[in-house]
Amino acid sequence: MDYAKRYSFSYGGPLFNDVFKIHKCQPSEGYHTWHYENYDGNHLDRLIVYMTYLQVPSEGGETEFLHQSMRIEPIVGRTLIWPATYTHLHRGNPPLKGDKMYVTGWFTGGKGLHDASGK
Incomplete structure (x- = not known):
């Protein structure tokens, strides 16, 4: 949170971190398409993304930035931290051997009021 306080001036106000998701991917599962985190009208307030690996496969499962x-x-x-914008298109490569589990969350601007779906 120190980072959020220190750099909040860059975003015109305070940052909030009120939503996170825990994901589990078995071999061949995951989010393999290139994407960025503030891609539509429901997510424009996402400014910074973080992801922490909780369980890793013995092969595969990398996070790739285009x-x-x-x-x-x-x-x-x-833990990976990156801007939520189009400059950081990324994807999760599928785990090949073993499961991958990770938590993803977002620092948002504005009021920071969201439900568990990230909306």
Whole structure:
């Protein structure tokens, strides 16, 4: 939260973190299409994304960023933080051997009032 307080001036006000999701992917499952986090009218207030790996497969399951040409290996406890905008198109590559579990959340601007679906 120190980051949110320190840089809130960049977004014109305070940041909120009131929604997160826990995901579990078995081999071949996941979100494999390129996407970014504030992609539609329901998510425009998403400013910063974070993701922490809770359980990792023995093979596969990387988080890949298109424009940065980066593929991040999942390691238990590793947290990724990135801008929610189109500059950071990303996807979750499928786990090949074993399950992958992670938590994803968003720092949002505005009032920070959402339900568990992220809306």
